[in-house]
């Protein structure tokens with residue numbers, strides 16, 4: 013099981029403290045909601061965790077290692093940071109085949125992940141014909157190719173209709189039930205409250221709350237985020 017430890021993580025852009033001495037843990041085998049209003053620093057934190065941005069100071073470790081030091085990054089972490097980056101003329105299946113090939117993952121995983129995200133029926137259509145929700149599913153399929161122990165999803169609910177949301181909740185719960193760890197960011201509490209068993213709330217780059225999800229999450233979220241805006 014894969015755990016994440018963030019310690020005193022800080023990212024400054026000219027004059028902006030996007031992330032400010034942030035410390036939190038993501039328990040292995042949990043679905044952890046990473047919550048906070050727009051501009052709170054969620055994406056910047058996840059980018060540092062994934063080795064896409066360099067911390068000004070502090071650490072973000074996956075099973076005790078920085079992303080770049082992981083022996084098998086694709087099999088350890090799968091991430092969807094934004095839905096995009098698909099070649100519109102390619103089919104969903106071809107997109108996944110290319111990803112699997114470049115990551116040296118078995119081609120059999122392509123059919124497995126298409127099935128897991130319920131996209132098998134549309135796999136041979138060009139991505140330009142996909143709805144936003146279908147693109148979200150395709151992004152998720154790419155993240156699942158390496159069957160990673162940790163899944164990192166930035167605002168995955170964007171573009172999903174209520175049925176898609178319910179489906180996503182099921183998928184995340186199944187991953188955690190199978191021992192996987194999930195971090196899912198959102199600025200909308202309700203998307204997370206029904207799915208996550210652990211919540212980390214940030215505001216203005218700082219930790220506002222971390223703990224198990226209980227009945228008081230909405231009150232906590234409103235209290236800490238209204239202070240932060």
Ligand SMILES: Nc1ncnc2c1ncn2[C@@H]1O[C@H](COP(=O)(O)OP(=O)(O)OP(=O)(O)O)[C@@H](O)[C@H]1O
Pocket residue numbers: 025026028029030031048049050051052053054055056057198199
């Ligand atoms: N490359 C950058 N250069 C300068 N400032 C940046 C950069 N990336 C992020 N920021 C700033 O850092 C702060 C945090 O942004 P971030 O995107 O991490 O927030 P967020 O919580 O993910 O927000 P949202 O919910 O809107 O996606 C914002 O003030 C943003 O403008």
